[in-house]
Amino acid sequence: GENVEQHPSTLSVQEGDSAVIKCTYSDSASNYFPWYKQELGKRPQLIIDIRSNVGEKKDQRIAVTLNKTAKHFSLHITETQPEDSAVYFCAASWSYIPTFGRGTSLIVHP
């Protein structure tokens, strides 16, 4: 089955800095890569996703890049703000059942 590795497990940045979270996946058939944000005590919510026919997607301060050859994808957050503090999960899917990474706890210091 699919295996998703996510790094780092914890990321601490100063407000205004950029943050990058990286994920690798094992199954070359995977074709859908969503990212979810989970604030403390709340439900995970989709923030951005990318499909395998696209190499990069951007939405305001967040962007995701996909390298299918290397089987890795990354989340980039620019100009971080304290409200970006949360746990971020990447996922990979080919069979309509997303396999999630273990999450990255992002802490943005004001």
Next chain:
Amino acid sequence: GAGVSQSPSNKVTEKGKDVELRCDPISGHTALYWYRQSLGQGLEFLIYFQGNSAPDKSGLPSDRFSAERTGGSVSTLTIQRTQQEDSAVYLCASARDGTNSPLHFGNGTRLTVT
């Protein structure tokens, strides 16, 4: 519109007891998922329902776990003879269909087995 609703929000049970967790998906969503989230861990897939098809039970950790989805809507996850290692947050999610649509999660049920 209403999101995914789960109940109860918290459940404390004694080891060996059975528990039932309920999920009410977004109306019209044909895909329904159960995941388990343990402290500091990712989201562990348990079971997937899509329309009237047979569910994908490949993620259920033991035969003490079962789930059903009645009428293509509400789902119940049952854990029999609970063990302490079952303590976790159980998250339900629904999606528009089974074509890699975004998942909409409920708030989860926090299960504590004492």
